[in-house]
Amino acid sequence: MSDVKEQSRPVFERRDLILIIALAVGLLLVSMVRLSVGSVEGWPDWQTIEYRLDNVVIALTAGAALATAGALLQALLRNPLASPYIIGVSSGAALGRVIVWAGGLTILGAAAAPTAAVGGALVTLVIIYALSQKRGWVDPLGLLLVGVIVNAINGAIIMFIHYFDPMGLGVELNRWMLGYFNMNDPRWQLYSVAAVVLPGVVLSTWLGRSIDVATFSDSEAQALGVNLGRLRLGMFAVAGVLTAAAVLLAGPIGFVGLICPHWVRLVIGPRHTPLIVASALAGGLLLVGGDLLLQVTDVGQGKMPVGIVMALVGGPVFLWMLRGQLGRGGGA
């Protein structure tokens, strides 16, 4: 009976549309303000606006990618605490990037960093998937535990490379790990990464109703015609690519992938088509807003890394959200 009701509901309800439009308008406004604020006072010239636009694109893309990846992983693992940062996908992508920094894969030239980051994220996902699946079926709790351990291993390898520091990259690596928007890479690379993220978000939205069904029990989902094995593998791959893109653009930033889907779910409920669209917009808004906040604050040593701001703001917000849920004895 409830299935019939579910099927007859429109993809986007009025409440979903109101939130999505509000987020889109908010994002547009914050982006416009960001374009007018920066290191240089007064009316900026075209090149400066172009530079700020790149900054907005990085923040928007990284935020949308992380939030979408978070929504996918939370559905996939049926665990609201799952996020690219927590289960080690971010650290896998970071490891790939660090290997290139330390002098590896130079044969690939400019494509080395993106290839290594995507490779690192996907290899991490494959390892997590391989270790946590049994005869093709993934145990969500086992997967989460394996993810946490793989995350620790990735972190240890990064520290190992850092220790030997073969190219004198100690400072650079430290800063990048704090979560900085990477403005040193060429523009074509930035827009190529953004061009990968957009279809990734659209594809995730497209799969929204299948993901809804996949959150039922395995037997129910299969009875409704969803091939769970393939769907999970597909979601894994999309989440991996999106996370790698975000790490390439801004380093490993936590909390965005955790908080945005959580918050959106609290407002509009768990249906994934609107959830993914709204989460992507909320992720973009959060990072563009964070970047704007950095432009108007000066802590004496230049602009603070956005990763620190996200942790400072995101951590307490997440605790507050979690507190409400714990009181009711249920997840978000």
Next chain:
Amino acid sequence: MRRMMWSTAKRIGEWFGGRITEGAEARRHGNDAFVSRRFFHVFSVTLWLCALCGFLLVGCEASDSPSTRHGTGGQRLVSLSPAITQMIIDLECGEQIVGVGAFDPVAPEGMVVVGDLYRIDYEKLLSLKPTDIFIQPSGGGVPARLKELAARNGWRIHAYRIDTLADVFGALTNTNAELQPTGDVGTALNKRREAEALMASIEGKLLKISRLTSGRARPDVLVLVGTDPLVAVGPGTFLNDLLAAVNGHNVMSDALVPYPGLNREDVLAHQPDVIIVLSGAPPEEGKAWEVPPSLAGLKVIAVVDERVHRVAGPTVLLPSTGVANTAARLAKLLHPDVAGEIDAVTR
């Protein structure tokens, strides 16, 4: 083409466990369809837009005009390397500096800071309208974005890897294109003759100090650039070269990395005769320096004989034109009996 895209989208949808419907089939399935035709359109339009953006961007990149060379008169210099800032000032071009990197101890006061090599503030850099940018890149090389902006705005980038004493001289005056692809600092500032004279003066001082200290007992020396945790000076560094020039034996000269980390046990094992702690911070006046806790109480010759010294100053850690003065300060600590003669050399 359209048929092929539709078929591909349908297969992707089905592969993920959804169903894709078209025409009469859609009406039959109604809302049972997980993937609608509308989504297919959105997906394909997005893909086309992304491809279009990609082509446009590649086209824009290809159409960027090559850099135009500026003349050497009226240069506006930005130095993202403290070592090169000092070279520029010593070549009497300090007034042409319009921007420096963060944490530059020798930068003229009130100078605009444009971030550092790891996080360049491109907005500020653009606003300064520089003609020449001097950097000391790490393993990652010159940042791609900096190269892009330089090509668009006609900035000249001068990049130097300065690790050893030979690198210092190379950066200052070496015009060998293989060693210095972007030319040396002297040539970049149109001060080639002055740079050669400066290098000759530094080399002359180093040679005199070396002569004064040679033939004497050669102490085992541990040079530290950090005390908590302990970080020493190893091979492949200008400080290692300076130590050799003043007749000191670096106990960490066989380390695997330029700046190896140590613990107290390592210090005990090497038993240095002298320990020198280098610091970029200015010496604190009126306050006696104390042996750091990480070295205090160690049963090593240097600590027992009270030969743990501190050499502090903004230029001590810079591989630049101040190396002769640093060498002199090291030499006086290792060979105090010739301190007077060494002072005469650097005066």
